[in-house]
Each structure stands twice: as structure tokens, then as C-alpha cells.
Amino acid sequence: MKLFSVGARVAQITYGLGTITLANEYHTIINFDEHGSRTFATRIVQLQPSNTLAPERPKRAPRKKAAPRLPTA
DSSP: OOOOOTTOEEEETTTEEEEEEEEOSSEEEEEETTTEEEEEETTTOOEEEOOOOOOOOOOOOOOOOOOOOOOOO
């Protein structure tokens, strides 16, 4: 069982390329370039190291402010 560090780029057979976002002895969470985040059991997931760069993620728009609440009578 190889434990990858957070931020490492990896390749997985089903989902392709991704970046490790959390890794411990029980779970490994990978944010895949085309499939979003997935959680795997660390002991059984099969990963290969990758030298590719992560694609740039689109920046989120700022959250809109909530409408002011009207006083209740």
C-alpha cells in the first residue's frame, strides 16, 4: 500500500487523471479532472503517479448578498 501525499497527481484506470486532496491509512480522496471528487479505500485503490499538470479550474463568481429581511409585525 503506497500512501500518496496531498497535492500529488495520479492516474486511476476508471476515472483518469486527478489530484490527491486527502490521504490517510483508510481513505484516499481524489479530485479528478473530468469526474469530480471520489473517495477510495486506500488499501485497495490502484493508482499510478503522473507528471501532468492539473488543469486550471474556473474561478467561482462571488456569492450574492442575501436580500434584507422584512420586519415582522
